Every structure is written in structure tokens, then in C-alpha cells.
Amino acid sequence: MIVVDGTLKRRLGAWLLATVGVLGAFLLVEAYTSAQRAADRAYDSQLEAAGLTIAEAIQWQDSRPVVEMPAAAFQILATDQQERVFYAILDTTGREVTGNLDGAVTPAWQHAAKAGPVWMTVQHHGTPIRLHGRELTSAGWESLDPVQIWVGHTLSGREALAGDLFVRTLTRFLAMVLVAGLLMLLAIRTALGPVRRLRQLLRQRDADDVRPLHAHVPGELYDMAETLNALFARQREGRDALLRFTADASHQLKTPLAGLQSTSELALQSEQPDEWRHALETVHDSAARTSRLAGQLLSLARLRHASEGGRDTVDLAAVLRDTLMEWAERDAAQHHDLGLAPLPEGPVYIQGEPWSLQEMIGNLIDNALRYTPPGSVITLGLERQPGTVTLSIEDDGPGVSDDLLGRLHQPFERGGRQDTQGSGLGLAIVDSIARRHDARLDVHNAPGHGLRIDIRFPALPKET
């Protein structure tokens, strides 16, 4: 089920918007404060100039400061924005010698101005104004007392300049966002090009075309293309295996069916009831074998395609003991020495399906019985190692040549032997079941002679 969950364009657009939004918010806050600072710097220097102009005019006469207020100082203070202007000249006691600040300069401000020139924004009769204060020590004939000069003006010029600067920054930023957005659209189109090409390539393929893709893709898409190729490879393998299996199965079923046909034809040509009976017995045996073969084929197909069933904690030792007991009573086992090596003490727990484990052990025993001469000794065993539980079966039969060992678990492989009635599916089933249990199948020739099969199950982390 494929659900369309938005588009990449919209997603990238949303991200761009979020980025621009967050960055923009920061940028604009920064732009606003820096515009304020720039405006303050520009106008503060006017305040300073006005203060210095007044300072220049201060003289001492009869022990008190005398100033012929320079008209230029007021024009500097008012600026071209025609600000309202405020000024005061304070003597050393804080008394306003002249000015229009009406004693608004507090002792705290005067104290601050003693340390050096100060600038501050304050409320004066309900109007915010910018004040600048500086202390001046000038020489006079009688007195050397310092004088403080305070000048200030209203803020409309600063606000206008800051607003102007801010609007300029804002305009630039918006233009940038617009350009970035357009470029982003272009980038999205370009970046999605390979995806479009890949889509085109996939769309043009035939339904049963499982050849690997040949395409130029960017690094980010390499994994996806590779995964697609792996998927194709698995499909190819699966299809090949299926074809092979079907061919093998048909071949396997064909042989007994041909035998049935020829036996029944011979019997039909005969007039002797004895031969009929003999033919019927042959047909019965052969049908039983074919039925068993079909059963095994079915179970193998089921094992390969069955989904993972529920798993339980299983005592493998009990399963082994029960299955062995069951097999020991069968007719087929009467000519072999079927035995069990000493089991570990207590239950041996693994995660698994009891029915498939029984099937596996049964197949192992069946295999050993079929491929060893009568009288052979077959020994099953169970060992516990750190992290694993090993189920083993060993016989003292003829063994298998080394180059065949690796292929034994493939379907219809009989270890180079055509003399048995086996189907060649036993180990394949065992292998499938082992895979379902994450166990490893290991087939090797036993020391001396004979075959040994080890199946290593992962042990449960905690065994009770």
C-alpha cells in the first residue's frame, strides 16, 4: 500500500520556510537592535559635539562659571530633525547655573558623569529624551571647581534613522529570501532529476525483467539503486530456485510414475493372477513411496514459504528422546543399532516449534537409516556449549566424499547414491528447519569413517 504523503517540493519548501523564518527572526531582531545602535551612535556624537561646544564657552568670573551659550550648540543639539533640546550647566554643588532641565539631573547621574562622559535615555516630563553629561575641569583665576555640562534632545531623529536603516535591511532580507526561494525551486528540480530518470528506467522495464539496473545516480541514491538491484537479484535467485525445484520435483515424480505405468502395462498383458498380484504389490509399494515423496515435497515447500510461526521455549532433550523412542519402534529401524549418547542433565531449552523440531530429528534418523548399510551404529547426541546447543547424529556408514559434503542439504541430492529409496529431500528439510531456528547445519565426515551432522542452536540466554 503506497500512500502519497505530501511532496518533496512541499517538504523542502516547508524546511526552507522554517529556516528562513527562524534565521529571519534572529536576523531581524539583530538588524533592529543594530539599527538602533547605529542611530544612537550617530546622534550621540552630535550630543557630544554640542557638549564640547558649550564646554568651549565656559569661563570663570568672580568664582562662578559664566557661559555665553553658543547658538551653534543648540543647532547641533536640535539636529536637522528639529529635536526639542535640553541643557543644563551644573556647578560643583549640583546647582543648575543655567539651562532648561529644571533640576532633572539627579545626584546619581551627576556622580556617574564624574567618572567620564555618560549617555542615557530618560523620561523628562513624560517624553523620552537622550541625555549626555560630561564633567569639565577648567582653570580660572580664583576657582578650579569642576563644572558639569548636560545636553539632551528628543528621539525622533534616532527613531527615524533607525527605522530607515531597519527598513533597508528588511528590504534586502526579503529580496534575499525571494532569490533564495527561486534558487531553491530550481535546485529541487535539478536535484530530483536523477529520481525522475530512475523512475523512468523502472517504468520502462518488462514485468519479468530481473536484470540489475544500469544507471548514473548521485551518491544519495546509490543505496536505493543498490537495494533495488539486490531485490532484483533475490527475485532472480528465488525464481531460479523455484524453476529448479519444480524441474527436480517433476523429474522425481516422473520416475516412480513411469515404473507404475510399466508394471501395470506388464500385468495387463499377463493372464496369470499370480503376476497380477505381484504387480499390484509393486504398484502399492511404489504408490506409497511416491505418496511419501509428494508429502516431503509438500512439507519442504511449506517450510520454505510458511511465515514465521509462534515460537515457544522447548526442551530439546525431551523432543529428542521422544522422537528417538518413536523411531526405535518402527520396522525400518529394526536392522540398525539406533542409540542415544548421554544427555546433559536437566532440560535443554531453546526457542522453537516442537512440530518442526520433531520433523527435523525424524528426517535425520530416516536419512541415516536409508543411507547406511544394515547393522550400522547410529548415535544421536545433545551437547551444551556456552551460547549454543548442539544436536548431533553420527553413523559408522560409508560416509560421503568431501566435494559432495557442501551440497548435501540441497534438494534431491543423494550423496552420489542411486541405490536407496530416499528422495534426496531429507537434509533439505533439515536445513530449512535449522534456518527457521537460526541454527547452523554442519555436515562432515566423522573421525574414522561415517558421517556426522551437527546442528548448533543458539542457547537461551538464561536456562532454568
Add this chain to the structure above:
Amino acid sequence: MLHRWLCCLLLACLMPLAALAQARTPLVVEAALDRQVIAPLLAAFERAYPDIALHYHDRSTLEVDRRAREVRPAPDVVISSAMPWQLARVNEGLAQPLVSPAARRWPQWAKWRNEVFGFTFEPIVTVYRLDLVRHMIPPTTHADLHTILTTHQDLLRGRVTTYSPGRSGVGYTLFQQDARYSPRFWDLVAAMGAAEVSLEDNTQAMLDGLTEGKYWVGYNLLGSYAMHWAQTHPEVIVQVPQDYALVMMRMAFVHRDAPHPMAAKAFVDFLLSVEGQRILAGSTPLFSVLPEVIGPYTAQRLRDQVGERLYPIPINASLLAFVDPLRRDAFMARWNREIRILEP
């Protein structure tokens, strides 16, 4: 029957409207500007705004300033020729801005903060009696005046008049501005002091003295009043100084606490309107500021007559220096020193 009812209802609805029209909005104008001089403009305003009851009070500059600062309820409009004091009041925040097309179009050099507007253009002149011409060449420049004061000291003794800088805000402003332009102004002050100058409070007093024959020459009179006076008093000659002539402007603003701000704004807007300026130019000697207005009394016509030697006292923050108490003290100290410096 129904008709009569409807008529009654209609009348009842209209009654409050009629009563409202009867109650005229009062408008208080405190002005340092002679009522007779400005009368044509006031009449035109009352015609244009019949629902405003204008109360025009003609007072001295200092009284106008005091009323703007202290009296509550505040006047609606404040008009004064004491330019530094007007600007100081605006700088204190006593004015409110006027937003109107006329205010916006008003020349930049004749307004400040769109709150106070210089709406007249009055040259500062020297006035002399015809008697003077029989004894000497009449002065056409500041230097000429200084020359005749020194060369005809005995003849002119006691017959010279000018503003008192201590008692008149206009006089003080003019002398401050004179002193800014030339240090030789103090020579003139000294010469006037030696001629035992009479210091008057206003232009009218000087014009009266000139007509009576008490004074022969008057320095720094308001050209608007003097020219008006000279039309009916042929013994008085008005001379616009040829080296430089100061120009004083009456400044008007709407008071921040005006009880009737709408009427106040209408009044100031009328002063600045082309119509108001045309009346100033045609029916008063106050001279219109606007260059497009045509009439006998316009800034443009004055410029055409006396050339580019007109120096309007600038309406900007530098005026604040003149009202600084220390600077005023220093100026008065120097004035008092200089005026006595040539005393025997």
C-alpha cells in the same frame, strides 16, 4: 392630524441641531500684535468661521509669554514677536503640531517642528525726522548712523531713541542679533550712550516721540508699524538699512493645552493660508511670507526694493541661546558697560 404630528416630531429632532449652531466655539488668542494692525485679518477669519467666537487679546510680549506658561485654562493660540521666547515655549513642549496642507507647504525657514510658524515678515528699520535732513545727510547704513552720532553728537544729544533691551523682548532679540553680525555694533551702542539715548518699550512710543519732535532718529523700529505710521505722518521718514536689515517674524503656535484645539488649528491654518496671507499683504503692513502672494506688503516686494540684504532672524534652536539666563546676563552686563563707556 397625522401631518401635524409628523411636523412636531421633525421640529423636535431639529431643535438640538439649531441649539448647537447657536453655541459658538470660543477661541482665545493671546497676541503681542496690535489689534488695529491685524483687524482686517481677524474680520476675514470671523467671516470664514461664523461658528467660532474669537476672543483676541492684544498684550505685551512678556505678558503673552507669562500667560502661555502660567495661566490656566491655557490660551488656544499664542502669537508673539519675541521670537526666542516663543521658540523656548515650543521647545518646552507647550505647542502641538499643526497638520494641514498649508502648514506642510509653509517655507521650511519660517517654521519649526511644524509646531510654530513665522507668519509675518517685518523688516527692522531706522526712522528719522525731516528736521535731521536740514543738518546732515540722513543715515542709510549702520555705519552712517554711527558716523552722524559721533560727528553731530551735540545736535543729536537726547534726540536718539531705540528699544530698551531690558524691558522689551523684541529689542533684546534685535540687539543680540546685531551683535552676532558685527562687533562694531558695540561702537554704535557706545555712541548712542554718549548721545544720551532714550530707551523705549515699543515701536509706537518711539514713533510718537518722533512725530512730537522729541526724537530726531530712532534705531531698530519695527518696519511694519513705522511704514504704516509714515503714510499718515509725513514728517517721519523710514529707512531700511542698506548694509543689512534684520527681519522679525511674528510666531504663532497652537497651545498644547488649548481648550478648543480644532478652532485654534483653524485659526493658525487661516494665518498660513493664501487667503490669510493675501489679507496680510494687502490690508496690513505685516508683509506676507508666501512668495506667490501679491500685494503692497510682501516679502518678495521688499526684496525687490532693498535687494538681498534682508536677514530674517532664523527660526531654529539657535534662538534658545538668547533666552539663556547666563547669556542674557552677560549681554546686559556688556550693554550697560558699553552704553556708559563714552560718558564724560
